[in-house]
Amino acid sequence: MNNLKEAMNEIAEMVEAELKELIFLPETPERKIKEAMRYAVLNGGKRLRPFLLITCARLFNVDDSLSVRAAAALEILHSYSLVHDDLPAMDNDDLRRGLPTVHKKYDEATAILAGDGLLTKAFEILSDKKTHPDANVRCRLVNDLALAAGGRGMVAGQMLDLLAAELSEMTLAEITRLQQLKTGRLISYACEAGAVMGGASRSTFMHLKAYARDIGLAFQIADDILDVTGDEKAVGKALGKDKDHGKATFVSLLGLEEAKQKAQDLVEQACSNLDIFGERAYLLRDVAKYIIERKS
């Protein structure tokens, strides 16, 4: 696991530097929007999605100078989703990553605009020649992210999540679909984009996709477990909200022990999809385990 920690830190630093360059502060009157965008993106975070993207891309010998841009784009889009999710109209959270949420630090209108700015910035980066020399690859990166994040992906999942607050009963299959859309699709994108950038064969791509689907679900189960057993300081946000709102989660449906077992089974299943890469995929195996053991 030490290797994993080092590798995660190395990639987080690389991505941090890229993010600072990509969202620079202009000396113009609208500087405040860039400040809010930087605040949303540069305030910590595990940088899990960038780690997955760059580590998968390395399996195909993609140069880090290219994959770091795609990874930054994905992290920027992820940050937008958190900014909007925290708004009073959605989850109404005051804390994120242990700091005031963007609408608390600035104001609601600025937080909405910062989210909009981040969302569009992600596509600006992906469509730029500097991200990949092949226009077909850039187009695929853009199209796949639009599908993963939009009304057939994360946004659909968020809609289901809002509707779920009004439903008293949800089945395991319904919760699974909701979470696969809300959090799973972006995690899958991370792995898939690495493979797309590296021109992976269809079968290799499908193995990574299957790995990503399983760790995405395991990630969400771990999140539900943290909501019940986690430490607010370590997690950096208010916990226990799902229970307070009577929302169905993997823990409420399965119970704590079964939820832990399911996450464990998913990680094992995920890792079996990495056999084709042999030893080279050790970091992906380690990060799958980390996902369910994390404290934040």
Ligand code: GRG
């Ligand atoms: C507003 C369109 C829209 C979507 C929001 C992702 C999301 C959809 C909401 C976040 C709500 C939430 C807390 C989901 C649980 C899983 C999750 C995405 C946690 C945050 O991701 P991490 O743990 O965060 O990777 P860091 O801070 O490490 O980047």
